Amino acid sequence: MVGVHRASVTELCAKDYNAEQISAWTGKHSTDAGKQRWVDKIQSDLVWVLEIEGTIRGFAHFRLLSEPYLSGYLNALYLAPAVAGLGYGRQMLNTIEDECLYRNINHVQTHATKNAFSFYKRMGFKQNGEIYVVHMSGVGVESFPMEKNLCADPANS
Ligand SMILES: CC(C)(COP(=O)(O)OP(=O)(O)OC[C@H]1O[C@@H](n2cnc3c(N)ncnc32)[C@H](O)[C@@H]1OP(=O)(O)O)[C@@H](O)C(=O)NCCC(=O)NCCS
Numbered sequence: 001m002v003g004v005h006r007a008s009v010t011e012l013c014a015k016d017y018n019a020e021q022i023s024a025w026t027g028k029h030s031t032d033a034g035k036q037r038w039v040d041k042i043q044s045d046l047v048w049v050l051e052i053e054g055t056i057r058g059f060a061h062f063r064l065l066s067e068p069y070l071s072g073y074l075n076a077l078y079l080a081p082a083v084a085g086l087g088y089g090r091q092m093l094n095t096i097e098d099e100c101l102y103r104n105i106n107h108v109q110t111h112a113t114k115n116a117f118s119f120y121k122r123m124g125f126k127q128n129g130e131i132y133v134v135h136m137s138g139v140g141v142e143s144f145p146m147e148k149n150l151c152a153d154p155a156n157s
Pocket of ligand 1 (some may be wrong): 008010012013024076077078079080083084085086087088089090091109110112113115116118119122
């Protein structure tokens, strides 16, 4: 997962972020503490991996939120560059949304990277706030707050 994250950020996000941002973003997850945080997430939250021919090619991390209503937060969705643009992102998001509906979660939030903004819009997410800057090792990395209401009836979405 760390390797997929590093490759995904380095190759797919680099057109929208500068070298300092990419370095801070990947470095945060490559340390022992960073790797331990992934182990903690796997134990406490929902994590999916995309495995193709025995190799992890993508992953998603989703956190269940209970307040103020049953909602969830998509914290990460990263694909290896070699499999990006082939429909796997859509498949993974559909899987996550199916799991949400199964758990009666009808609202999903995320912070989209600049490069993923159009993907999330295509998948029915809407921007719901001003650009948000996450600070990683003192370096600001911009993202867009987005949300999607999940419901069986498209007329209510
Ligand atoms: C963002 C990401 C998860 C999308 O997954 P993907 O497999 O490349 O996307 P898909 O092939 O499933 O595309 C689904 C739809 O979104 C559209 N789409 C995907 N990326 C897009 C982009 N950058 N701009 C416009 N449309 C895009 C596709 O054209 C497709 O639409 P269609 O069904 O009409 O053809 C993947 O590219 C990735 O890992 N990016 C780098 C990491 C990242 O930024 N993750 C998001 C963290 S919030």
